[in-house]
Amino acid sequence: MNQEQFDIMKNKGGFIAALDQSGGSTPRALELYGVNEDEYSNDEEMFNLVHEMRTRIITSPSFTGDKIIGAILFEHTMNNKIEDKYTGDYLKDKGIVPFIKIDKGLADIKNGVQLMKPMPELDTLLKQSVDKGMFGTKMRSNIMEYNEEGIDAVVKQQFEVGYQIIEAGLVPIIEPEVNIAAEDKEKIESYLKQSIQKELDKLNEDQFVMLKLTIPTEPDLYKELIDHPQVVRVVALSGGYSTDDANDMLKLNHGLIASFSRALTQNLNVNQSDEEFDQTLKEAVDSIYEASIS
Template sequence: MTFEEMRDRIANGQGFIAALDQSGGSTPKALRGYGVEDNEWNGDDEMFGMIHEMRQRIIEAPCFGNGKVIGAILFEKTMEGESGGKSVPARLAERGIVPFLKVDKGLEEERDGVQLMKPNPGLEAMCARAKELGVFGTKMRSVIKSANPKGIRENVRQQFADGVRILSSGLVPILEPEYDITAADRAEGEKILLDELIAGLDTLHDDQQVIFKLSIPKEAGLYSDLIKHPKVLRVVALSGGYSTDEACSELAKNPGMIASFSRGLLQDLRKQQDDGEFDGTLSGAIDQIHAASVT
């Protein structure tokens, strides 16, 4: 796929984006969920080797290339790896799946009700490498924990500031200011977030577009204006701790918003499954998430 074909696939594709971007801090938990105990690996190299084997198995599963997955978000080590005898981004593109790269460096401590992203001085170099490998876009996550207008404003400002750096590098950013779904004031805070996101879009040039990855809103349809905005390529939803059933049920209430699930996609996959069982389990999750995304 060319870059413009990838853009069209994300803008108009009837499917969802898979999140395969667990990084160092979340990898042990992801492996345990996959049925790999901590005593089965020793050191980061073995840990990342095992998570790469899991991701290769997902990427090469017959159902993963059936057209219902339109994009996949990768961890940097996964981007640098191979699958099916090709680089992972090239293999994904070959299967009709648009590759994205997680580029944030983790979270700061909470302040003003939010966790901002850690500084990222090497962002442009990482984007250049991703572009060289055929990656279309990036993803970076920060967190909102309460309806604090000051904190939400700073959270969104940081997302857009780094987003402009990514746009200048020739990639399309996914901005992910996740709202903690357990927050008691989420309905109020998401309205503040929406206002700040629209204000941020006003700072972009007319020929620039971003993707938003947001928690499924408490108020169904809250993000409909974002979905229609000319500077928004797509609005995607994170599962945010919901089970697959819960996430799909909530997502289906928000037409135009598609999934970008991690836990919701991977929760029932196990290393011990044979290839047929693995593909069947993954296929069931893909079908369910796809149906919720295209409702």
């Protein structure tokens, strides 16, 4: 683990940019950016287009380590270059800590949740991630209903994979997302907090994780998790909320910082001039930063 990057993630004000759309979510991300599916004919062309989008974001003068302390990448982005540097190295030169999304998508719904699909090649990806200078990883599950058995299964799986990631020398971002449309969202979050707390208490003093959680309905619900000695940082996903709504909710949760995806990029468009693009991104970065340090 890189101590300088650890200190940035633990202590510096700012937020994490989530630039990790992959597979099934990539066409939607491109569509929101103004690139329609008829503009590419296969996965290679699609991923090249999304890398162009991410390159435009990362190279923007508004995308700096002053306010953005980390960025989560898709595997394709990690293995690609920006201005003749691997993406992770380019980010580190900007003072931004790089992470890699490792999950392979979600399994079918069972007990009100979606576990992660199996990751048989995870060890290989983790080694590759270390070689490419990643600091940590991110993996997402999905909770849609109040079902204690399902919630516990999500948390157990996340931490089991988390131990494998820690062993590889990386810091896992554990992401048991609570769907913002869940009927019992507040009740789910209360139980989820307890389930996570039990797993955190099992970690040794030299084992660290990060948490990525849906902004809770009850403000400051996750304060105990934020303060846990084995937690580097707790970050919030926007979960489909608009930038304004996500920021307003985030401000009510002290110590919780953003790790937004759509809320960061929702107003960017491929047809914008560089000046328009940079100004639009700057407005989003500034607003999310202010919400994250409040």
